[in-house]
Amino acid sequence: MYCNLPKVEVWAYFVLWIFGILYSMYNVYLSGIYFGSNSHSHGVFTSGWSFINHKKDVSDFEWSVWAPFLYTSAPWVCVHLVVAEFVRYAFKELLAVWYLTISMLYLLLHVGLPATLFMLMEPCLMYFLLQFRSRVLIYVAGLFLLVFHNVDTRMNFLSISYVSQYMLMISSAWIYMRSQSFCLDRLSSASVRPSASDLMMMLGYCFYFPMMFLGPLVICEEFEAGLQKPYAPWTIQRVKTFALGILRYSWWMLFLELFLHFIYVSALQMELQYVTRLGAWAHYGMGYSMGIMFQMKYIVTYGLSCTVARAEQIQTPNHPKCIGRIHLYSDMWRYFDQGLYFFLRKYIYVPILGESRSFTVKLLASFACFVFICAWHRIYMFVLIWSLLNYLGVTIEAVSKAIASTTHYQKYENFLLSTPQNIRRFHAFIATPLFIMSAVSNFYFFAGMSIGNQFVKRLLEGSLQQNSILFFFCYCCSQVSIEVKNWELRKQKKIP
DSSP, X not given: OOOOOOHHHHXXXXXXXXXXXXXXXXXXXXXXXXXXXXXXXXXXXXXXXTTTTOOEEOOOHHHHHHHHHHHHHHHHHHHHHHHHHHHHHHOGGGHHHHHHHHHHHHHHHHTHHHHHHHHHHHHHHHHHHHTTOOHHHHHHHHHHHHHHHTOTTTTTTSOSOHHHHHHHHHHHHHHHHHHHHHHHHHHHHTOOOOOHHHHHHHHHHHTOHHHHTTOOOOOHHHHHHHHTSOOOOOOHHHHHHHHHHHHHHHHHHHHHHHHTTTOOHHXXXXXXXXXXXXXXXXXXXXXXXXHHHHHHHHHHHHHHHHHHHHHTTOOOOOOOOOGGGOOOXXXXXXXXXXXXXXXXXXXXXXXXXXXXXXXXXXXXXXHHHHHHXXXXXXXXXXXXXXXXXXXXXXXHHHHHHHHHTSHHHHHHHHHHHOSHHHHHHHHHHHHHHHHHHHHHHHHHHHHOHHHHHHHHHHHHHSOHHHHHHHXXXXXXXXXXXXXXXXXXXXXXXXXX
C-alpha cells in the first residue's frame, strides 16, 4: 500500500485521466461521421433504436452472436433455476442430474444428437482416464486435447450452422477446463471412486447451463461446495440481491447497446486505411474504446451467469474490474478474468513451483501459464504476440519488484527520493511505459494483426509531443490506479 498524496494532486490525476478518456472517445465519435455517408458500410450497421436516430454498429461478431443468445436462453435459465431450487429442496442428491438434463435438452433441440454426443465425448474420456489415478496421465491427456481444440475443422462434420459451431467451440473450451479441474481436484482429494453419481457430478459441473457457453470458470471444488449446501429459503433479502444483480447487468447490457450507437470502434477495425489517417487523440480513443467494449461484453455475460450461480449458493469469481483503473500487468490478469486466473494458479503455476522459491522456477511456471493461455485461446499469430507481450510484461514487473524489495535498492531509493510521496510518484512514472505496452499488446488481441501493428507504428512514429501527451495521461492513470487500490485496501482493513 502506497502513502497518500495531497488531495489536490490526487483530484488533478482523476480529473485529467477522465478528461483524457472523454476527449479521446469524443474524437472516436467524430471519426464515426465517416460512416454516415459511406456507401460500402452496408452490413456493418443497422438502423438502431428509433428514438436515438443513430446507426448501430453490428460488426462485432462476438456480440452479434452473444446478445441474441442471452435473450433466447433467458427462459431456459429461468427453468433451470426454478427446478434446481425444487430439486435441492426435495431431491438434493439429484441436483447434478438436473443440471445435465436441462443442458442436454437444450443441445438436442438446438444442435441435434450428433453434436450433443460430440460435446459429451471429452468429459467422458477424461472421467475414464481419471480411473487410472495418474496426475501425469490427466495432464498429458489435457495437452493432447488442447492440441485438438486448435483444429479449426474439428466440427465440420456436424450438420449445424456456423454460428452454432462457433458457440459449441466456446462451450467446448470451457468444458475442457472444467474436465481438467474436476479430475485434478479428485486426484488431490484421493477420492477417485468410479460410480454413476460421481460421473453425474462431473457432467453436471461441465454442463452447468448458466455458464456452459459463455463462462466464467468456477473451480470444481467451489462448485461442489455449492451443491452440497442445504436448501435455503428465499427470503426478501435473497430475492432483492438476485433481482438487483439481474438489473445491474441488464443495465450494462443496455449501456453497451447504447454505446454501439455512438462509438463505432468495431466498424473502425474493418477500415485499416481510414484508421491510418486518424489523429493521435482518435487513436488513443479507439484503443480505449476497444478495451471498454471488450470489458463490457464480459461484465454482462459473466455478471448474469454468476448472479444465477450465486442464487444457487455457488461461490463465483467477481466480474472484470474496469480497465480504466488498472495499470499493472499482474493486476489485469488477477482481476479481469478471475476464474481463468484461479485455474492457472491452482493447476499450472503452483504445481510447477512446488516447494521452490527460486525466481527462475517462478518465471518458468509463469511461462507455462502463458503457453496454456495462448493454446486455449487457439494459436493464431495475434494471440501469440499478445501472449508473448503479456509474459514479457509480467516478467519485467516481477523482476522490478524483486529488485525493489532488496535492501540496497530501498536504501538508495529512500536517499534519492527522500519522501514516501516521491517514491510513489517515481513508481507510477516507471510503471507507465509498461502500462502503455500492456494496452498495445491487448490491441492485438482485440482487433488482430493489422490494427495491432498500426498502433505500434503510431507509437514508434509519433512525434515527441504526441508521445509525451500519451505518457502524461497514462501516468495519471497509474496514479488513479494506485489511489483506487489504496482505497480498496483501506476498505478491507477498515482503515479510515
